[in-house]
Amino acid sequence: MLEVDREQVLAHRIAAQGLHREEADAAALAVFDLGLQSTQRDTAAISLAARLPGPVTEESFADDPRFVLAWTHRGAPHFHRATEIGQVTAALVPLGEDDAMARMGWQRKQVEAAGMSATDSLFTAAKAIRKVVTRTMTKGAVSEAVTRIIPDGLSYWCRGCQATHILEQLMRLAAIHGGARLEAAAQPATLAPLTGRPRMRTTPDPAAATAVVRDYLRLHGPATPSEAADFVGTKVAVARRMWPDDLAEVRVAGRTAYLPESDVDALADPPEPDLVRLLPPWDPFLQSRDRALLVPDRARQKEVWRILGNPGALLAGGEVAGVWRTKGSGRKRLDFTITAFDPLPPPARAAAEAEAERVAAARGFADLRITWS
Template sequence: MERDQVLAFRVARHGLATRRPLTLAEAAACPASDYARGRALLALAARADGVTREAYDRATDAGELVLGPSLRAAIHAQAPRDFALFGQALLASDDAELADQIGPAFKRHLRDAGGTAGEVLTEVAEATQAALADGRALDRTQLHAELRERVRPELLPWCKGCASHHVSPMLWRFAGVRAGMRCDAGRRFLLARRRGTTPGPAEAARRYLRFYGPATPKDLGAWAGIARSHARRLWTEIEDELIEVHVEDRRAWLLAADEADLASPPQAEGVRLLPPRDPYVQAPDRATLVPDPVLRKRLFRPIADPGAILQDGRLAGLWRTRAKGKRLQIEVEEFERLDRDALQAEADRIAAVREARTAEVHLG
């Protein structure tokens, strides 16, 4: 199987083959990273017609779209019914795996904190829930102040940057996942409403394959930020639902229910400007998306990473923005010649979402 066929399948599954009239929750079926504020908004606008910042903020405040820590304890926009699935359900139950999941800084601190990884996480999560009880909404500074009053001093290391003691960054983020913490449009933290029964964590593996298949257990672990042993257990739970395929020289697996869609994916049309770290480019098998290692390094940068440009479903360039008052400058690097009218129309759409008056496209 050629990589182009796999990418066409993924483009369609990510809602990028055609832009449709979707609700924001439908557009966020695959969680959209908001590691830099506004990125998730642009990701949803690439998938759904008529997205505006006003509607996005209104949906976020109402809980119709949930913005909060989930995958890898990073802030994502997602459908309310899936918030716990991509967050709480993926927290490891094994203490060693949980410590690995939270990260090396936490593991170093855990030796002095006393208690297991699970006990420490539960302590901070319960303190977070208490701080946000009764509908309280707190910004990060206020939340840290509340936690200083509620957790043991051993869990409050000194932070040079803040010049204060507070719960370490990854611990409080993962505690937010356990607590069910979300954000409002002003980036204050509050508790999300519970919405029915959360499916078992194996459902997250199915969802991953629906968006990123064909894939491997290692890919699942990298995307979800969980230990390989944890990913392997989730994979084992759904093995009977999978078929093996070969993507060029790579063995991978797909949900059997998706075999027909992979065999005949729809043709994507038009130009899309995807924000940095858009869900589509978050597949761990980066070489499938960008075979050229030089281009791959230019797309996946540790800092100041650009957005990706799709043309008819193909990766066709990179883009960056610079705001000058109410003018939005979009600098474009082409990998192939882009349709100028379609590019300008997409740039105008980005400008409208960002509430700029005009979009100026500069080809580099």
């Protein structure tokens, strides 16, 4: 059994996730095998700027027909290759009622109280979304229309909006099955029919679900069933039903973890992570579920992953070496505050400032100002 240390694992993930900038085309990046999360505006473009050698802008990426934005893993918005959205949708069909209920996450109790199974709730909502979303519509308009045709238990009264809405997590999980995508870069959130509007599939596809876990292990491995389950948004027992056969056991940080056998050689001898990158919140590198391995110090973990308002992460020399935030001054200048956990050598600081220029350009700012703290 191969035994590796955490530095070796991080170096392997940096290479696997394309942070060495060896690909010139976004569609060729391995991170799209799993999907690129885009929780806030510009975060996906900044993730690409960290991986592509050429210029990247939110507008050019959002308008690229090779990609589709949709609520997918855990109900979070992800960009996927348009040619693979059918496979992604198949992978998101729950493998059973336990899987369906687990995916409801923070709204399980409301779904349970509705008097329907989680599976029935999911596809009842999906059918309603398919009926309603026949054109481009804001999320609020979709919610209002869907609420009129779903059972009362699947909606709730929102005091802030003074309106009745479909359960938020249910809507996010059901939209892709209802043939709805998200409009990239639209504010407020806006839905539209998927191109070709594929038929709704309710039968589980274990092979597609297993492919998601395998992709997680390729990009975030070595990892455990618990970590894969957390990414998918399901129970560990369900993740074990998705578990691939072609895996190798690896010892890392005193525990057994797994990755595809085909990746063992790459893990054993990864390229040196002698690079500096500014990663946005929810960047794939920060999506690994073993946060204690990524950032061993607990105080620093709390700086990187906050309950509200995550900063970006400064990646230097194979380590999460600090955090960064920005504040726009109109549309003219972007102000950066970069906080290094430990003193950085001058070349690393200079490289971080060059990366800040790339981030500013990706966000459409011609000027920037950098403050180190």
